[in-house]
Structures are given as structure tokens and as C-alpha cells.
Amino acid sequence: MSTQVPPRAEHDKLANAIRSLAMDAVEKAKSGHPGMPMGTADIATVLFSRFMKFDAANPTWPDRDRFVLSAGHGSMLVYALLYLTGAPDMTLDELKNFRQLGSKTPGHPENFITRGVETTTGPLGQGIATAVGMALAEKMLAAEFGKKAVDHYTYVIASDGDLMEGVSQEAIAMAGHWKLNKLIVLFDDNDISIDGPLSLADSVDQVKRFQAAGWRAERVDGHDPEAIAAAIARAQKSGKPSLIACKTIIGYGAPKKAGTSKAHGEPLGADELKAAKEKLGIAPEPFAVSPDVLDAWRKIGARGAAARKTWESLFGTLPPKKQAEFNRRLAHERPAKLAKALAAHRKALIASPQNIATRKSSELAIEAIVPAMPEFLAGSADLTGSNNTKAKSAVAFSAKNPKGRYIHYGIREHGMAAAMNGIALHGGFAPNGATFLVFTDYCRPAMRLSALMGTPVVYVMTHDSIGLGEDGPTHQPVEHVASLRAMPNMRVFRPCDAVEVAECWELALNRIDGPTVLALTRQNLPQLRTEAKAIRSAAGAYELLKAEGRAQVTLFASGSEVEIAAGARKLLADKGVAARVVSVPSLDLFLEQPADLRDAVIGSAPVKVAIEAGVRMGWDAVIGSDGLFVGMTGFGASAPYKDLYRHFGITAEATAEAVLKRLG
Numbered sequence: 001m002s003t004q005v006p007p008r009a010e011h012d013k014l015a016n017a018i019r020s021l022a023m024d025a026v027e028k029a030k031s032g033h034p035g036m037p038m039g040t041a042d043i044a045t046v047l048f049s050r051f052m053k054f055d056a057a058n059p060t061w062p063d064r065d066r067f068v069l070s071a072g073h074g075s076m077l078v079y080a081l082l083y084l085t086g087a088p089d090m091t092l093d094e095l096k097n098f099r100q101l102g103s104k105t106p107g108h109p110e111n112f113i114t115r116g117v118e119t120t121t122g123p124l125g126q127g128i129a130t131a132v133g134m135a136l137a138e139k140m141l142a143a144e145f146g147k148k149a150v151d152h153y154t155y156v157i158a159s160d161g162d163l164m165e166g167v168s169q170e171a172i173a174m175a176g177h178w179k180l181n182k183l184i185v186l187f188d189d190n191d192i193s194i195d196g197p198l199s200l201a202d203s204v205d206q207v208k209r210f211q212a213a214g215w216r217a218e219r220v221d222g223h224d225p226e227a228i229a230a231a232i233a234r235a236q237k238s239g240k241p242s243l244i245a246c247k248t249i250i251g252y253g254a255p256k257k258a259g260t261s262k263a264h265g266e267p268l269g270a271d272e273l274k275a276a277k278e279k280l281g282i283a284p285e286p287f288a289v290s291p292d293v294l295d296a297w298r299k300i301g302a303r304g305a306a307a308r309k310t311w312e313s314l315f316g317t318l319p320p321k322k323q324a325e326f327n328r329r330l331a332h333e334r335p336a337k338l339a340k341a342l343a344a345h346r347k348a349l350i351a352s353p354q355n356i357a358t359r360k361s362s363e364l365a366i367e368a369i370v371p372a373m374p375e376f377l378a379g380s381a382d383l384t385g386s387n388n389t390k391a392k393s394a395v396a397f398s399a400k401n402p403k404g405r406y407i408h409y410g411i412r413e414h415g416m417a418a419a420m421n422g423i424a425l426h427g428g429f430a431p432n433g434a435t436f437l438v439f440t441d442y443c444r445p446a447m448r449l450s451a452l453m454g455t456p457v458v459y460v461m462t463h464d465s466i467g468l469g470e471d472g473p474t475h476q477p478v479e480h481v482a483s484l485r486a487m488p489n490m491r492v493f494r495p496c497d498a499v500e501v502a503e504c505w506e507l508a509l510n511r512i513d514g515p516t517v518l519a520l521t522r523q524n525l526p527q528l529r530t531e532a533k534a535i536r537s538a539a540g541a542y543e544l545l546k547a548e549g550r551a552q553v554t555l556f557a558s559g560s561e562v563e564i565a566a567g568a569r570k571l572l573a574d575k576g577v578a579a580r581v582v583s584v585p586s587l588d589l590f591l592e593q594p595a596d597l598r599d600a601v602i603g604s605a606p607v608k609v610a611i612e613a614g615v616r617m618g619w620d621a622v623i624g625s626d627g628l629f630v631g632m633t634g635f636g637a638s639a640p641y642k643d644l645y646r647h648f649g650i651t652a653e654a655t656a657e658a659v660l661k662r663l664g
Ligand SMILES: Cc1ncc(C[n+]2csc(CCOP(=O)(O)OP(=O)(O)O)c2C)c(N)n1
Pocket: 035, 036, 071, 073, 074, 122, 123, 124, 125, 159, 160, 161, 162, 165, 188, 190, 192, 193, 194, 250, 264
């Protein structure tokens, strides 16, 4: 069998092996989606047998083509492909254990469980938006290191659901604008979703929609291998990203359920499965793949070894320093210069204290980071001047200037967050993107995937409380810090001054197994730190100001409220009450510390107070349910920020008063 252009019968055998495994695995698991892999088997077969540059034995080779199954509910498609092509971890037993605890075949593709899965998908729309970030990273990295190092495509299979989700609009607009011509989306255009025919809920002409966003788009018969192949070949030559709308039949081959939503989210059932296998000419035994078909697929999986070797020898001709730098960047290893640059920056801050907003302190830190860290890739969702994320030397990325290292994401917070996941997963860059903290709500589904996948993404979220003032309650985050702290594997920093900001940036950039939020102020804050030898934020919390005498009170605070805690300490001292101040730049990090360290920082003062211009949730772990909380209980209001702090009682005076009342 030729693996280049197999005759139709040979193609069908390859595609039917996917269908067969998908039907059997879903049937055995008694759950899952057989219809999607059955419908897209022809597309996937053409893509993998004729176009994908991949070496099944080496799923992380840097210059492989990326494949994203955006319609993650069809996960058996990717597992069948991995097994058939010979991915080392994907055994037949794994397919038989589809959706079971501990298997490499979870319900939706998880990149941290299954080698060869490029990104976690399942929440519709995320895959295509993540793929935009991958294609962006490819373009930028190729511009920097040359085609000998980077020259690959990003392929996506996306469903109606992916394209209906709002994030897809943000993603395709960015890809079109940036002319990400090596991004090729194969749309499983089957006119079916869970509720039934697509006509129940949608009448968008996707080809026109993508064209309007600057894509090359065309329609093909998704069960005609030659038509699919010709369209992919055209797409590869395009100067624009490409959509290939492949008209398919969901559940292709199932006599009764094909073309209906019944092929969607449930096993076919024994009778329908048997009939489908008969119709497709597949052996009836579960999980059977005939040796000649398996052999043909394995050859497809091994073919890429030659491409990988060619790449290795081409890459080997690059200067050794360039090779080392490329490898460092892809491994997310931070440059040695980074820690030195930030240590020098902190020293300068101690010598010359800065009483500025923490968003401004962040800008100063960025200025220190950029020369030391070429992979630092900042951006903003149209709030560059407010988020203070653009270094003076940074130049905007554009289709014309792929060497630019600042991303104007437009007003697309969700698309930005998803693209940053893709950039981080691709490797080569340390993405950070910015907006107002309140708009983490707009980024949230992608932030959750950052946390789940453990992508090293930094979210620079400014205007972090009622302290933003006049813009009012729509713009004032109240519950956001607490809710982000509740997200597993999301690190949240709310630094109190320029020194803590520099520390938190360093901790964020060195965190390569998960995302970080930096919550930063709009309003000016005094520099409270007077020494910067150790990175004190590393424990999440530390004693900033000792009590004068035996402490009766501990005042815990984060960010802008540490200043208020310091003020309350002074007022209490004037009344003869000794209070200490603990700065808590990261409550979640602090709560992860060993118990003895936590106990030492929390201390034994009888009155514990937490001050944060947000909701109380989470603080009881430090102050106890009988602790005093000075913060917000509802939405904010529109006014100058000092008036708001007074109005909501978040002041040194109100804190001292509450403490004195408690002490009786
Ligand atoms: C954000 C999100 N919302 C809802 C779902 C639940 N869900 C899974 S598949 C699906 C729709 C399936 O339709 P389509 O995308 O056309 O896939 P196909 O039926 O063609 O397989 C839905 C609503 C989801 N996975 N993600």
C-alpha cells in the first residue's frame, strides 16, 4: 500500500479502522461520542496519511506539525490515531480502558495525561483559540530562529460547537489579522449538534464568516479523500489562515443513527454497532484491526522519522549558541541573567524608594526583565497604557513584523488568554497578557485551562479593587481575587509595593508548571519594604512590621491594604496596643506552606484582622471565623478612590476602631 496517495479502497480501510476503534471503545465504556470520530475519520486519515509531519515515536519533537482536536468530545479520534500510528504509550488496552480512572484515554483529551495530545480540549471553542496561539508562536519563533529550526503547520479539527462559541470569533479575527497562514482548520461541517439539526440554533455561513475575518475558506465533501487532500494542499500554499469546511455525516456508517444527533453522545448499542461494521466491511470482533491495516498505519506513523532526522541535521548546522538558546527556550528554562537583573532592580528600589501604583512598579520590573529575557512576550487586550505592560524597547508584533515582541490582542480578553495557552504550549515564549482584573471573568474558561494544563502564563491584571475609583462598580473587582484563589493551580499575587512587585514577577516567571495572576493597583502606594535581600514573597506571607512589645493584634493585608494595616498599627500603638503587620502577597501560596511556617507567621496574638478591598472568602483560614475582616461585602461605587475607601470603611481609623472595640 502506498502511504502517499492510497487508492480509495486503501483509504477506506485506514479510515474505517478509526471508526471501528471509536465505536468499540465508546461501546465498552458505555459513554462517549462515537459519531464525531466516525464522521471525521476521512478527514483525519487524509491529514495524517498525506500531510501531517509527525513522528509517532517522538511526540515532542520541536518542529512537528501540531494537531489540535478542538472538538474534544470526539476524543476517541485522537486516541485511535495515536494507537494506529504507534505512539509509544497508546496501547490497545488503553483504548479498552477509555474513560476509566488512570487510563491514558480520559473522556476529553488531556495533554498532561496523554503524550501526543497537544492541548486539553473539551470546552468547545478553546481548541481553535489555543491553536491560534500555537500558530502565532510558530510564526514568531520562525522569524527569530529561521526555517531551519521552525517550519511547521498547526492543524485543527473543529466542530459546529467550536465555531458557535464566542471565543472562536476572537480567535479567528486575530489569526486573520496576523495572517497566520500556517494555521489550517478542518471544520467538521455536519449540521448536527446535541439538540438536533443545526438549523434549530444557527444559520451562519461559516465560509463567508471566515473570509470576512481574512481567512482563505472553501467547502469540500468531507468524505472525498481527494477533495480533502486538494484543499489542504491549496491551504498550505495560502498567505492566509485557511478554513476547509468539510461536509460530513455524523456517525458515518451507522445505518440508523448516521446523520442524526443520536450518533452524538451515547454508544451506538449492540445492534447498530454490528450493522455499522457490516455496512463498513469491518470485522465484527471488538477492537480488531487487521494486520495489513495496522501495518499501513504504523508506516504512516514511522514516516515522519525521516523528516525529524532531516530537521535534526538542518538544526545542527545552526551555530551552537543559537541551538542552545533554542533548546533553553523550548524547555521553559529561564535565563541566568533574569534573577540577576531583578536583584539589581530591587536593590535600586531600596536605594531609591518609589511611591507609585503597583501597575507602574510592574512596568519598572518589566523594563528590568526585558533585556534579560528574550522570550518575554507581553501584550494587552487594548489597555496597554493602563496596564503598563509595554517596555520602551518593545515593538508590536504584526503580520509584517513577526519579530515584534508585544502583542496587541485587541479587545479580546478570552481570545488573548486562550492564545497565551497556545503560545506557552508551543514553547519558545513566556506569554503574559493584561487587562483589568474585573475582566478575568472574560478570560476565565481559558484561565481555567491554564491552571488545569499547568501552562506558564502570567495574567497581568491591573485596576484591582475599588481603588480604581471613578469607573465604578462594573469595573471594580470585589469577588475576583477570592474566586481566582479558589481555582486549583492558579497562583494569585497581590503585591503591596514596588519591591514585592519585582519579587512576584520573578516568582511568576520562574513558575513553569502553572499560571499566575498579578493583581495590581491603579492608585499610588508607598514603598513599605526597606530591605530586599531575600525574596520574602516566596512564602506567600511574612511579617513586614514587628509589634512594639508583645503583640496583641496581628494585621494581615494584601496589596494596597498593607499601607492601611501599617497605618492602623501606628494608631493602635498610640493607644498602647501592640500590633504586628503581616504582608500577604499570595494567600494561596501561603496556605500551601508547611504548618510550622504558617503557624510562625500567623503568630499567637489574640486578635487577628485581615484587610483586603475584596470579599472575605478565604481569609478565615488565617484569621479564623472569629477574626475581624475589613473589606467589601457588596459591589463598589463610582467616586474618587479615597472617598470610596472611607465610604466602605476600609481605612486605618476604621480598622483601629474595630480592634479597640474587640479588645474591649
Ligand atoms: C463550552 C461547551 N459547552 C457545551 C459543551 C457540551 N457539548 C459537548 S459536544 C456539544 C455540541 C456538539 O455539537 P458539535 O459541536 O456540532 O459536535 P458534533 O455533534 O458535530 O460532534 C456540546 C454542547 C461543551 N463541551 N463545551
